[in-house]
Amino acid sequence: MPLRAKVATSVSKTAAALSRAAGRGDGSVIGGWIGLKIDPDLLGHLAAGRAIALVSGTNGKTTTTRLAAAALGVLGPVATNSFGANMPTGHTSALAKAGATPFAVLEVDEHYLARVIDETNPRVVALLNLSRDQLDRAKEVAMMAQMWRTALAGHPDVSVVANADDPLVVWAARGSSRVTWFSAGQRWIDDSWVCPESGDAIERANGDWWCTGCPLRRPNPQWRVEDDGVVDPRGDWHLVKLQLPGSVNIGNAATALAVAAEFGVRPIEALPRLATVSSIAGRYAQVDREGRNIRLLLAKNPASWLEAFDMAEQAPTLLSINARDPDGFDTSWLYDVDFAPLHNRPVLITGERAYDLAVRLEVNGIPFRHVLTFDEAIRSVPPGRLEVIANYTAFQDIRAELDRVN
Numbered sequence: 001m002p003l004r005a006k007v008a009t010s011v012s013k014t015a016a017a018l019s020r021a022a023g024r025g026d027g028s029v030i031g032g033w034i035g036l037k038i039d040p041d042l043l044g045h046l047a048a049g050r051a052i053a054l055v056s057g058t059n060g061k062t063t064t065t066r067l068a069a070a071a072l073g074v075l076g077p078v079a080t081n082s083f084g085a086n087m088p089t090g091h092t093s094a095l096a097k098a099g100a101t102p103f104a105v106l107e108v109d110e111h112y113l114a115r116v117i118d119e120t121n122p123r124v125v126a127l128l129n130l131s132r133d134q135l136d137r138a139k140e141v142a143m144m145a146q147m148w149r150t151a152l153a154g155h156p157d158v159s160v161v162a163n164a165d166d167p168l169v170v171w172a173a174r175g176s177s178r179v180t181w182f183s184a185g186q187r188w189i190d191d192s193w194v195c196p197e198s199g200d201a202i203e204r205a206n207g208d209w210w211c212t213g214c215p216l217r218r219p220n221p222q223w224r225v226e227d228d229g230v231v232d233p234r235g236d237w238h239l240v241k242l243q244l245p246g247s248v249n250i251g252n253a254a255t256a257l258a259v260a261a262e263f264g265v266r267p268i269e270a271l272p273r274l275a276t277v278s279s280i281a282g283r284y285a286q287v288d289r290e291g292r293n294i295r296l297l298l299a300k301n302p303a304s305w306l307e308a309f310d311m312a313e314q315a316p317t318l319l320s321i322n323a324r325d326p327d328g329f330d331t332s333w334l335y336d337v338d339f340a341p342l343h344n345r346p347v348l349i350t351g352e353r354a355y356d357l358a359v360r361l362e363v364n365g366i367p368f369r370h371v372l373t374f375d376e377a378i379r380s381v382p383p384g385r386l387e388v389i390a391n392y393t394a395f396q397d398i399r400a401e402l403d404r405v406n
């Protein structure tokens with residue numbers, strides 16, 4: 001590495017360590033920010049010589065990144081941004097902290113994918129899904145698909161691992177010459193009724209989809225979820241045993257296996273490592289408090305709330321909503337979520353925007369109780385499971401109450 005990059009790396013690591021020591025989070029954003037100020041090309045320098053996979057999409061990228069990093073661990077040390085800092089500052093910090101590793105798996109914010117591809121020259125890019133998320137500041141999904149398509153067109157040598165079930169992802173990826181398709185299912189389909197190529201209606205039946213006006217249709221996936229396992233490109237079925245709940249995580253495991261296979265890791269080698277992942281920065285963590293088994297589910301947008309309802313057991317459920325900067329200030333997306341799955345279970349609500357949630361639940365005819373603190377929520381339910389579904393900063397608040405559970 002050039003001298004400037006070496007200095008930038010060292011200062012970046014020191015700044016991150018100081019931030020951690022001061023109790024201000026994991027320090028990856030400030031560390032990366034300072035490193036990039038000293039050497040704007042630092043991410044490229046740190047990426048050089050590593051075989052890298054990038055993972056992007058609206059939902060599931062933190063979990064899939066963690067699973068793919070676990071799978072690649074078969075081959076040797078893997079650098080990864082496991083704290084979810086998924087912009088170039090976070091990537092820079094993660095690579096600086098890891099030192100020289102032969103491999104890296106990086107979660108990438110959808111908006112930054114083009115830039116991070118340019119700077120890190122990845123071997124593999126995994127595209128999970130695109131759905132509405134913080135529309136008060138983020139891009140429309142069709143614009144995001146166009147950005148991805150343009151980014152990949154400039155890098156024909158990159159292997160793309162892409163979700164065959166999402167028409168927007170397929171449209172973004174299908175210009176690439178090296179695409180491996182996986183099928184991880186897509187419960188939320190309300191952002192892909194219109195063909196991004198021709199503007200005609202998309203129809204769906206039995207897991208298949210096709211455009212009614214042009215040739216765009218679901219490609220045949222080489223990797224797919226079947227029951228509680230994954231079928232590989234040779235047609236062999238592998239049982240997937242995870243500590244993470246829900247069918248959505250079997251899909252994330254299928255994606256991780258497809259990514260790992262691009263590096264030569266076979267499912268039979270990777271699967272035992274996937275089974276060791278128990279929670280990811282508090283997501284899916286279970287904590288016992290006063291006889292209650294509290295499980296934390298992070299859900300940030302309509303598609304992820306739908307998945308959270310699928311994962312949550314029929315048990316008392318606490319919903320918490322904030323609308324700070326990382327959450328987006330607009331809570332109107334709550335009207336895109338169907339809360340009907342919460343019928344017939346005790347529902348508690350909290351968070352700074354609990355009243356927005358209250359109105360929404362009224363509209364859906366769901367009875368609920370408003371609690372002011374997390375402790376009050378715990379005292380309000382009988383011993384046993386308490387499911388907690390919260391958006392980003394609300395989730396971090398509750399995690400802090402539980403002593404920053406990981």
Ligand SMILES: [Zn+2]
Nearest residue numbers: 195198211214
């Ligand atoms: Zn079409």
